[in-house]
Amino acid sequence: MTLSEEASERLADIVELQPTKNRELQERWGMDSGSEVHQYLESELKEYYYRNENSLICATPEATNLIEGEDPDRVQTVTVTALQHAVVDVIAGPDEESQSVVAVLHALRDAGEDPEVDAVRSALRSLADKGIVETVQKTVPTFRLAVERDALDIQTTDD
Helix, strand or coil: CCCCHHHHHHHHHHHHHCCECHHHHHHHHCCCCHHHHHHHHHHHCHHHEEECCCCCEEECHHHHHHHHCCCCCCCEEEEEEHHHHHHHHHCCCCCCCCEEHHHHHHHHHHCCCCCCHHHHHHHHHHHHHCCCEEEEECCCEEEEECCCHHHEEEEEECC
8 A cells, every 4th residue: 555645754653652642643643633533544544553452553563664664673662461472472483384373372381371262362363463473374373473583572561
């Protein structure tokens, strides 16, 4: 998707301010309401942002690459739950065979964690929404990291 100059500038604001709130963007963009910000995000930048667990606006990895350029040495900072952090620690890397939800669950249990399968599934979907994990469709969906572990600076929030 090709962005207009205005959309590119606003995406750069999201990359700079993330995680951010509608109000911060409303003030920066000179809009009348948070609702107007939301409408703009959904109509112009839907592919380039997501809301984290605290409903704050964050740029996807693709958006960050688009704005900052591809830099193999750049470390992406993400804020995740403790379970999501544990998933990143045990899931297959980008060049490895992808894993099913159950395989990730077993890897977590081998690492001393004891989550429910639905919590693991939810964590994988959230990480996929953030561009940290990719979904590989087989008979059942399988997952692996979309980026190298050392390209991430993971900050954990309270669940």
